[in-house]
Amino acid sequence: MKLIWRLFPHPFLTLLLTLTWLLMVNRWSLNSLVFGFMLGVIIPFVTQPYWPNRPNLRRPLKIAEYILVVLMDIIQANIIVARIVLFKPNADRRPNWITIPLELKTPEAITALAGTITMTPGTLSADVSDEGHALLVHCLDAPNPDAVRDEIKQRYERRLMEIFE
C-alpha cells in the first residue's frame, strides 16, 4: 500500500494528465492511452518535491456540479456586464472594492475561488490579505457591496468548502 502511494503521489494529477494527453491527441487509440498514463505517472513522480502536500478532495463528484454552476453564471454575468458597458454612463456606475472574509483554508481552494471570481465577469479578485484570511475583490458596478459579498460566499465558497475541506 505504501509503495503505491510512493509511486502515485498525486493520483488525481495522474488521472488529469492522462486525460489531458488523450484530449490533446484528439483521436482515441490504446497507444495514446498508454503513453498518456506513462506521462501521468512520470510527471507527478518527478515533480513531487515541489508539492509535498496532497490536496485533499473530499467530494470529487461535486466538482461537476460546481463547473456547471460557474458556466451558467459566466453566461448570465456576461450579458449583465455587456449591458453595463454599452448602456450605463460612467457617472452612474458604482465601481467598488469589496472584502470577502475567507472560511477556506487550503491554498488550492482559495486559488480556485479567486479564479472563479475573476472568470465570472463583473467581479475581479485582486489580492489576498497578508495572512490569507480575506480576499480583495473589485466590482465593476456594485451599488450594494454586501449583497455581492454574500452571493459569492453562498454560491461559490460554500460549494468549494464541500469539495476541498
Added chain:
Amino acid sequence: MENLFELLVAAFLVIAGIFGIVGSFGLIKLNDPMSRLHAPTKATTLGVGGVLLASMLHAAAFEEHFSYHELMITLFLFLTAPITANFIAKVHIHRQETRETMPEAGGDDHWATHDTPEDEERRHAAHNPPAEE
C-alpha cells in the same frame, strides 16, 4: 439538417463576435484602470467560448469526427486568464494605491501586495513565540 448546423455555427460565431467587440469597446469606454480590467476578462469568456463552440460543432457536423482541442483551449484559458488579470491588478495596487487608500483587509493588517520584508519578520515572530510560554 445540414442547414440547421450551418445556422447554429454561424449564430455562435456572431454571438462570439458581439461579445468580443463589447469587451474591446469596454476598454475604451470604462474610465478607471481597475474597471478597464473587467473588459478583457469578458472577451475571453463568452467571446472565445462562442468561437470554440462553433468550431466543435463544425467538426462534429461536417468533418465526421469529434474535436476535443477546444476543451483544452477552454481549460488553459480558464487557468491563465485569472492569473494575468491578478498580476495587472497587483501592478495597479503597487503603483496607484497605498495602504491607506485600500479598504480594510478583513481581520488582517493589510493586503499581500503591500507586504514588506519587515512585516514578514514580524509575522514570523508572532507565529513562533519565544520559549517563555
